[in-house]
Amino acid sequence: MGARLIVAHLDLDAFFAAVEELEEPELRTKPLIVGGDPHGRGVVATANYQARTFGIHSAMSCAEALRRCPHAVFVRPRHAVYREYSQHVWETVRGVVPTVERTGLDEGYLDVGEVAEDFLGARKVAEAVQTAVRAATSLTCALGVSTSKVVAKIASDHRKPGGLTVVPAGTEARFLAPFAVRRLPGVGPKAEQRLVAAGVETVGALAGLGDGELKRLLPGSVGRVLRDRARGIDPRPLELSTERISISVENTFERDLTDRAQLHAELRGMARQVAEHLQKTGRTARTVSTKVRYTDFSIRSRSTSLRVGIDDGEQIGDLACGLLDRALADRPGALRLVGVGVSGLASHQQLALV
DNA sequence: TCTGGGGTCCTTTATCGG
DNA sequence: TCTGCCGATAAAGGACCC
Numbered sequence: 001m002g003a004r005l006i007v008a009h010l011d012l013d014a015f016f017a018a019v020e021e022l023e024e025p026e027l028r029t030k031p032l033i034v035g036g037d038p039h040g041r042g043v044v045a046t047a048n049y050q051a052r053t054f055g056i057h058s059a060m061s062c063a064e065a066l067r068r069c070p071h072a073v074f075v076r077p078r079h080a081v082y083r084e085y086s087q088h089v090w091e092t093v094r095g096v097v098p099t100v101e102r103t104g105l106d107e108g109y110l111d112v113g114e115v116a117e118d119f120l121g122a123r124k125v126a127e128a129v130q131t132a133v134r135a136a137t138s139l140t141c142a143l144g145v146s147t148s149k150v151v152a153k154i155a156s157d158h159r160k161p162g163g164l165t166v167v168p169a170g171t172e173a174r175f176l177a178p179f180a181v182r183r184l185p186g187v188g189p190k191a192e193q194r195l196v197a198a199g200v201e202t203v204g205a206l207a208g209l210g211d212g213e214l215k216r217l218l219p220g221s222v223g224r225v226l227r228d229r230a231r232g233i234d235p236r237p238l239e240l241s242t243e244r245i246s247i248s249v250e251n252t253f254e255r256d257l258t259d260r261a262q263l264h265a266e267l268r269g270m271a272r273q274v275a276e277h278l279q280k281t282g283r284t285a286r287t288v289s290t291k292v293r294y295t296d297f298s299i300r301s302r303s304t305s306l307r308v309g310i311d312d313g314e315q316i317g318d319l320a321c322g323l324l325d326r327a328l329a330d331r332p333g334a335l336r337l338v339g340v341g342v343s344g345l346a347s348h349q350q351l352a353l354v
Numbered sequence: 355t356c357t358g359g360g361g362t363c364c365t366t367t368a369t370c371g372g
Numbered sequence: 373t374c375t376g377c378c379g380a381t382a383a384a385g386g387a388c389c390c
Binding site: 036040041042043044060061063221222248250252256297337339 | 355356357359360362364
């Protein structure tokens with residue numbers, strides 16, 4: 001076993017909302033929105049299926065969600081709780097399919113080829129995963145099974161919630177063709193706009209584009225990658241290593257901020273959090289960056305690199321404040337958000353070995 | 355009072371040393 | 373010495389994803 005490339009994509013149904021319903025069963029019969037303050041600047045993280053019938057969806061502003069459904073229940077995300085449920089889910093999944101790439105708390109890819117000979121067997125394995133997850137956690141999930149990540153992912157999205165879609169080898173392009181281009185992972189708002197403006201509305205149409213037009217519409221390497229995916233061609237292997245390559249903290253203010261001292265204080269607080277994170281995981285960072293978002297939503301960032309890695313909150317805070325001053329010198333204005341990030345990470349262990 | 359927070363990857367541009 | 377080219381690396385921005 002293991003020669004075939006059979007990959008499944010698993011997606012937990014309305015995960016944050018589903019966990020809240022398990023914790024508080026009265027919520028099950030109500031439209032439920034997990035997200036920010038509906039009277040502030042928050043957005044919807046997850047809405048249960050009841051709430052979705054009002055047109056509410058992820059990334060919508062909570063204020064808008066409240067307008068669409070004034071009797072909805074709003075709860076703040078509790079990530080620590082979701083992490084526990086998620087761990088339980090993935091332990092359960094690994095009991096059926098040992099090799100797994102987690103791409104988020106609520107989704108990931110499974111190397112089904114390791115435990116199934118063909119797509120008939122793969123379907124049985126996928127059903128076993130759904131049954132096991134449900135038995136262990138009372139959570140439901142949708143799965144898609146095919147020969148590559150991109151097809152498995154679109155397949156898992158095909159029958160939600162709780163569905164299973166198997167796309168056997170040889171049928172990938174036919175399966176993908178009717179979907180709107182936006183459904184293809186990698187096609188965001190910008191690419192969609194360009195493609196649709198040129199009359200390319202479906203994945204099938206994207207798959208059939210000639211080299212010339214493709215280059216014109218999606219320059220760079222993006223075009224070829226996306227057209228390949230539209231044809232069901234996706235060479236990405238399962239990524240088993242889970243090393244973080246950057247750490248950041250950012251915060252949107254309730255009201256836009258201009259006062260420099262206040263901004264510096266915010267930044268230093270975030271620098272402390274970043275430093276704590278570094279210290280707890282035994283790592284240092286060589287690059288510090290500051291990000292600001294202006295009232296018009298445009299973003300500017302400034303960064304600086306050191307010869308040696310640091311993990312001290314004061315030091316990171318000093319650098320971050322200097323970078324903020326530089327950004328504001330280049331482009332003054334009130335800010336709705338500031339953030340601090342570090343990258344160029346190295347672990348102490350690694351340093352000790354050198 | 356539209357529009358979070360935490361990431362990754364890619365591209366372009368600037369800078370610096372042969 | 374001046375200029376151009378090349379490659380490496382940093383910095384900045386942008387698109388995208390969950």
